[in-house]
Amino acid sequence: MEKTGKNYKTVSLGNIKELGRVVLNEQLSLTGSEISINELPAGVSVPFVHAHKRNEEVYVILSGKGRFYIDGEEFAIETGDVVRIDPAGERCIAADPETSIRFICIQTEANSLVQFTQNDGIPVEGKPSWLN
Template sequence: MEKSGENYKVISCGDVASLGRVVLHDALALTGAEVSINELPAGVSVPFVHAHKNNEEVYVVLSGKGFLFIDGEEFAIQEGDAFRIDPKGERCMKADDTSAIRFICVQAKANSLEGFTQSDGVLSETKPSWL
């Protein structure tokens, strides 16, 4: 599925498990954040440790379990866990040997958020058919 209008774009990400990683930057013409949907098969690790110059990352584990390496520490992560890593944090992830891990990663420039849902949202009088 793909659909777009003046103020939106909708795509199908396909089968993330077979793709391993879906980067949404270009596909959705993102301008304020980088978003990816990722799946590491059981026992597989991201093949490098990395940090960022400007972007913090937020991860949400959608399914499975694995391990997070952050600034020299290692600990278990699992479905339902969410975590933020500062740009300078050195990080790497690995799926558990018995379980693939699927997660969303959102990158945005650290300290750039000027508002969020409660302070940035504007109610509209327009309603969908179900309201």
């Protein structure tokens, strides 16, 4: 399903379990974040350590297990783990030798969030069919 409205855009990625890396910036016309869905096959690592100038990253581990390297420290990660890294954090991720790892990576400019949903959401008059 792909659909665009005045204030939204949707895309269908199909079976996420069969995707390699998908970057959603252009597909969703993102303006405040970068989102990618990634998979590293068993025993494979991102081939470099990197940091960022302005963006913090959040990794949501969807399946599998692996290891993270951040600022010289290494630790195990697995399904359900969530990791946030400051822009200056030197990072690298690797899949376990026995299993692939699938994760979502969300990048946003550090310190750019001015309020959370609880303070940003406002009630409006519209009502979906399932709210009677």
